[in-house]
Amino acid sequence: DARVTQTPRHKVTEMGQEVTMRCQPILGHNTVFWYRQTMMQGLELLAYFRNRAPLDDSGMPKDRFSAEMPDATLATLKIQPSEPRDSAVYFCASGFGGGNIQYFGAGTRLSVL
Amino acid sequence: GQQVMQIPQYQHVQEGEDFTTYCNSSTTLSNIQWYKQRPGGHPVFLIQLVKSGEVKKQKRLTFQFGEAKKNSSLHITATQTTDVGTYFCAGMWFNNAGNMLTFGGGTRLMVKP
Numbered sequence: 172d173a174r175v176t177q178t179p180r181h182k183v184t185e186m187g188q189e190v191t192m193r194c195q196p197i198l199g200h201n202t203v204f205w206y207r208q209t210m211m212q213g214l215e216l217l218a219y220f221r222n223r224a225p226l227d228d229s230g231m232p233k234d235r236f237s238a239e240m241p242d243a244t245l246a247t248l249k250i251q252p253s254e255p256r257d258s259a260v261y262f263c264a265s266g267f268g269g270g271n272i273q274y275f276g277a278g279t280r281l282s283v284l
Numbered sequence: 285g286q287q288v289m290q291i292p293q294y295q296h297v298q299e300g301e302d303f304t305t306y307c308n309s310s311t312t313l314s315n316i317q318w319y320k321q322r323p324g325g326h327p328v329f330l331i332q333l334v335k336s337g338e339v340k341k342q343k344r345l346t347f348q349f350g351e352a353k354k355n356s357s358l359h360i361t362a363t364q365t366t367d368v369g370t371y372f373c374a375g376m377w378f379n380n381a382g383n384m385l386t387f388g389g390g391t392r393l394m395v396k397p
Contacts, residue, residue, distance in 0.1 A: 213372075213387065213390050214372065214387045216386075274329070
């Protein structure tokens with residue numbers, strides 16, 4: 172049963188610490204998305220990769236967030252330094268192409284104290 | 285940029301009542317997708333509509349795509365407690381990065397038994 176795998180599932184950290192979230196897309200998918208979900212903001216697109224190349228990261232706060240795909244099986248989202256307002260659930264999704272069906276991971280629930 | 289508006293934000297219904305959520309785009313869409321997110325879960329793909337005026341059914345769920353391909357609706361007949369969750373529409377459009385999906389803000393459905 173192919174699925175998108177995200178780690179960790181939960182992360183509690185203190186303000187100022189670095190946070191790294193990881194995503195393993197479904198094998199063969201060529202697009203990866205990072206979303207942030209809060210109660211107030213719905214699903215907010217942070218970054219989008221196709222064939223490992225970043226295509227759109229306009230939704231990401233550039234001063235503290237960074238997203239990379241070191242290889243086709245791993246996408247990372249880093250926050251440095253983290254702030255309490257970063258507390259949210261971060262979802263990774265993968266698919267074929269930008270507009271096709273997206274398969275979501277279970278998410279990383281981040282709490283920054 | 286492209287916007288997809290979804291209403292209502294929240295809906296409480298008594299079990300057995302019908303429910304409808306509406307999705308509107310500022311521009312013509314290539315297709316529209318619907319996702320369901322159970323409480324504490326992740327968005328899961330339900331269906332994709334491509335043709336103008338298309339209507340598709342999944343048991344008690346009826347999905348419609350408007351004639352102008354700028355709006356869509358999801359109707360649930362005789363809601364059950366298993367229908368609880370947030371329903372997102374996502375419109376596909378084109379930008380410099382190719383095809384893109386833009387998610388609506390979601391409608392959170394609560395069903396009283």
